[in-house]
Amino acid sequence: MLGSIAIVAGTAIGAGMLALPLATAALGMIPAILLLVVVWGISAYTSLLMLEINLRTGVGDNVHAITGKLLGKNGQIIQGASFLSLLFALTAAYLTGGSSLLVLKAKTMFDVALDNQLAVVLFTLVLGGFAALGVAWVDKASRLLFSLMIVLLVVVVLFLLPEVSISNMATSAIADSMTSSWMAAIPVVFTSFGFHVCIATLVRYLDGDAVSLRKVLLIGSTIPLACYIFWLLVTLGTVGGTQISGFEGSLPALISALQEIAHIEWISKCISLFADLALVTSFLGVTLSLYDFVAELTRAKNNLAGRVQTWLITFVPPLLCALYIPEGFVAVLGFAAVPLVVMIIFLPIAMALRQRQATSQGYQVAGGGLALSIAGLLGAVIIAAQLFVAL
Structure with a gap:
């Protein structure tokens, strides 16, 4: 269970944490923490909903197989x-953030003004080369780097924490438009x-033990919440929301x-x-997943030509995004919320409804139809928020 809790917490904690102060600075400390708690509640509920779906479908199936069983080919698509x-959106965001930190390092360590586009490349x-080396290499590197990051x-x-200013923490919302x-x-x-x-x-690892899995998901998701709250305390509480809001999403400035x-x-x-490790560990995990998914999708051969083809499909689209949206770290992370809502809110709701209509047997998360409706409504709010920002 301890290992499983670490997996849940480790999957959540990463480069997204760096964007939290930049995204929430204009709200003020208390509203930012309240938003964290509400979003944690949505995430915890939907994780238990996905647990329900997994246990009822059968221990051992992956997400793709489960979706196919319950929603057919269209659901799988x-x-x-x-x-x-x-994965494309997250990769583009991490390329943007990583390259901006590389530019900062070149300036502070070597007094070299590195061109941003060269830094991205x-x-x-x-x-990006690590993705082509395979899961064994990335797994070993990620474990070491993530442990060091924590x-x-x-x-x-x-x-x-001793540098935290009460006056900074008490600062109310500073933006002219609170709606904006x-x-x-919200999406970030x-x-x-x-x-x-x-x-x-x-679910496979713990042999479908519903009681243990429920504890793992609730504890594992609460650890990132605690880390994020402390991170906001030492960023908004020291630098101040007013100053961070003026950075306009610049990670190096923070x-x-x-x-x-x-x-x-x-x-x-x-x-x-x-900051470097938060970006690198997230980047390695996401790009490995993307590389493997592309390889499976294109049925690429496991030879040099096949690996080069898969690597190009994996990295060229997010590379172009990072090259032409150099300050897009927070913005692209926000865009990633749209497909994430579909994956962890809308599709699980549809699958849970299908299962509950068929049988009432097995593990079922509390809340019934009302909780499903609230989750669906909040998912729509998250997508609407991102569309509002984009437009």
Whole structure:
């Protein structure tokens, strides 16, 4: 169970956390935390809904197989298209954020003004190459890097907490248009709780033990909530919502501001390394999934030509996005919420309704039809928020 809880928490915590202060700064501390709690509630409920679907369908099936059984070929097409869109959007966001941090590092460490587009290409070629090496290499690297990232997060939070200003925390909403601020924040916060892809694997791992799995999902999803709240405390509470809002989504500006507050050189380096690892671990996990999905979709051969073809399909679309939207880290993370809503809210609701009509036997998450309706309504709100921002 401990390992499973770590998988759930580790799947959620990553580069999305870096975007949270940038996305919520205009709301003020208390509204930002309330939004986190509400989105956590949606994510926890939908994870239990997906658990219900997995247990009733049969332990051992993956998401694609379950969708096919309950919603047929059309459901599988929608699920596959949503999954592909989500991974492409996340990859583009991480390329944008990673390259901006690379530009910052070149300037601070070597006093070199690195061109942003060159940084995007370098980041893609160097780290993107890991995807083609296969799951064994990425798994080993990710475990080490993620463990180090969590240690650094604890260190950074502990050392920055004494610097938190009550006046900064008490600052109310600072934006002229609160509607725009809420609409911009909701999709980014929702994307930060996307751990649902691992549920089918955990059902197999714990042999369909409903009681244990329920605890795993609730505890595992609460850990990211706690981490995110502390992260907002030490960012909005030190730099201040007004200043962060003025960064206009710039991740390097946020990291530089935190480093200035740290005062101690080695803490400053810890902040920088934490940001790097948060991006890299997320990037490796997402691009490996995308690479494998593309390889399966195109039925590419496992030779040099096949791997090059798969790599190009995997990285060229998000690379182009990162090249032409250089400040799009927060914006593209927000777009990722649209396919994520389809995958973890709309499709699970449709599958649960199909199963419940057929039988009342087996594990069922509490709330009945009312909870399903509320989840569906909130999913529609998240998509509407992203469409509002895009338009």
